[in-house]
Amino acid sequence: MLKTITLGLLLGVLVAPSSAFLPDLLEKLWPQDSKEIFDTVARIPYTDLLNENPYVDPFILHSMTHYGFFYVVDVPEYSASDELTYLQKFFNLPEGVKHGLEIKKHNSANKNAYRGYCPGLDDVHSTLQFKNVFNIGPHETRVPFNNETMDSDMEKLRYEVQEPNVWPETGDCDFDKHFKEVFQKGFEHRRSIGRAFVKSIARSLSMPSLPSLFTEDEFSAMGLRKYPVRGEINTNMYSDFDGTLLRELEHVDSTVTVLSTFNNSGLQMLYKNEYREAPVSGENGFIVNIGKLVEDIIDSKMMSVRHRVVEVPFTRYSITYFLGPQFDADISRSMTGQLTEAGRKYTIFGEWIKDYLGAIELFYY
Numbered sequence: 001m002l003k004t005i006t007l008g009l010l011l012g013v014l015v016a017p018s019s020a021f022l023p024d025l026l027e028k029l030w031p032q033d034s035k036e037i038f039d040t041v042a043r044i045p046y047t048d049l050l051n052e053n054p055y056v057d058p059f060i061l062h063s064m065t066h067y068g069f070f071y072v073v074d075v076p077e078y079s080a081s082d083e084l085t086y087l088q089k090f091f092n093l094p095e096g097v098k099h100g101l102e103i104k105k106h107n108s109a110n111k112n113a114y115r116g117y118c119p120g121l122d123d124v125h126s127t128l129q130f131k132n133v134f135n136i137g138p139h140e141t142r143v144p145f146n147n148e149t150m151d152s153d154m155e156k157l158r159y160e161v162q163e164p165n166v167w168p169e170t171g172d173c174d175f176d177k178h179f180k181e182v183f184q185k186g187f188e189h190r191r192s193i194g195r196a197f198v199k200s201i202a203r204s205l206s207m208p209s210l211p212s213l214f215t216e217d218e219f220s221a222m223g224l225r226k227y228p229v230r231g232e233i234n235t236n237m238y239s240d241f242d243g244t245l246l247r248e249l250e251h252v253d254s255t256v257t258v259l260s261t262f263n264n265s266g267l268q269m270l271y272k273n274e275y276r277e278a279p280v281s282g283e284n285g286f287i288v289n290i291g292k293l294v295e296d297i298i299d300s301k302m303m304s305v306r307h308r309v310v311e312v313p314f315t316r317y318s319i320t321y322f323l324g325p326q327f328d329a330d331i332s333r334s335m336t337g338q339l340t341e342a343g344r345k346y347t348i349f350g351e352w353i354k355d356y357l358g359a360i361e362l363f364y365y
Contacts, residue, residue: 037271038278041067043285046075046189049196054203061204061302067271068305069289071281072193072258080283083186084262086179087317091132091226093170101134101166114221116166131248134224136183138191138217139164157354158327161219187222187321190258190286194220194323197256197288205301207335213297214256216326219353227309227316239308242275247316248309253291254356256323260286264316270306278307293324293352296340297331325349 042059049056049072063070090098101117104110118133142162167180195214202210227247230237239246247266261267261281268275281287295304309316325331327350332343346352 037276038067038269042070043073044070046072046193049200050192052196052199057200057204060197060200064290064302067269068303069269069287071285072288073285075189075284078186078189078284080260080262080281082182083260083319084317086182087224087319089175090134090168090179090224093168097168097170101168112163112166113160114163130227130230132226136165136187136222137163138187138220154350157350161327161353183222186319190222190321191217191220191323193258193286193288194256194321201298201302205298207298210298210335213325213329214323217323218327220321220323222319222321225318225320229313229315237311245311246308247311250306250308252304252306253289254293255291255325256294257289257291258286258321258323260319262317264318266309266312266316268308268310275308293331293342296342297334299334299336299338324353
């Protein structure tokens with residue numbers, strides 16, 4: 001029944017659909033021979049999403065309202081295997097090399113507070129901190145610090161969130177060059193997906209002013225993550241929900257998320273009060289979802305999905321990209337003017353992110 005309804009929506013937005021084209025399109029985006037519940041989550045071609053082709057909107061809307069996530073596939077000039085290769089090579093670098101890239105919380109000689117390497121293996125018992133992360137942002141340079149214009153904590157934070165990236169300098173020029181190129185390109189792919197997704201939401205929900213909140217992305221972040229195998233189990237690693245042993249705690253994101261799991265199993269999404277395994281992102285695709293802050297802004301017309309990673313018997317790698325609103329975006333009211341949960345305390349995103357960073361370890365955003 002749902003497929004019939006969506007087919008009707010598609011016929012209203014496709015331009016002169018051919019009888020041969022439409023079945024192939026439906027089978028690609030929404031497989032008919034599905035066996036598992038998440039097999040029917042939409043798989044949206046990257047080029048069509050970025051070209052703002054309106055036929056993708058009902059598929060995204062259905063997946064986001066029923067499951068809370070969808071896939072972007074067929075990404076040109078993108079190779080997940082290349083990213084995984086360089087990600088693994090980075091985490092296998094000597095500790096002394098990685099130490100030179102650490103954020104200042106871990107290496108006081110460095111100035112970078114957000115971008116760089118974060119050795120998070122200081123708490124073997126924690127479901128949150130037992131991972132290593134290398135964070136990449138949207139900035140390569142920024143204007144020099146000017147004390148005369150930094151007349152408030154918010155202005156200082158505005159400056160801080162434009163912190164430039166740090167990149168490996170290993171002495172291996174070929175590795176250093178390609179590592180930077182691979183992940184700069186990967187960052188742009190993910191940012192493009194996030195922004196195109198926001199535009200699709202705006203079209204689907206008749207919220208034309210939504211994209212204006214994401215014109216800039218001062219604190220977007222892409223985290224290369226390594227979850228090593230643990231040799232010790234502790235009771236706080238088990239889920240309070242159903243007792244499952246976890247690698248990553250159950251949580252809901254905050255903004256727009258573009259996730260690469262490669263071919264690693266373990267990611268589970270909550271669906272009808274039961275956690276179910278999500279298909280992997282694969283060789284040239286991504287998993288996309290929203291978080292609670294964005295859900296509130298769009299009046300809960302799409303849902304933020306609760307998810308987790310169960311314990312797996314291998315070192316697990318992933319890349320998580322977050323697209324947040326711009327620093328001055330008004331997050332106090334939804335698209336229909338309702339007070340948001342964040343609006344009870346904050347007006348702009350910059351105020352929210354200041355407390356968010358203070359409430360968690362800085363390098364996990």
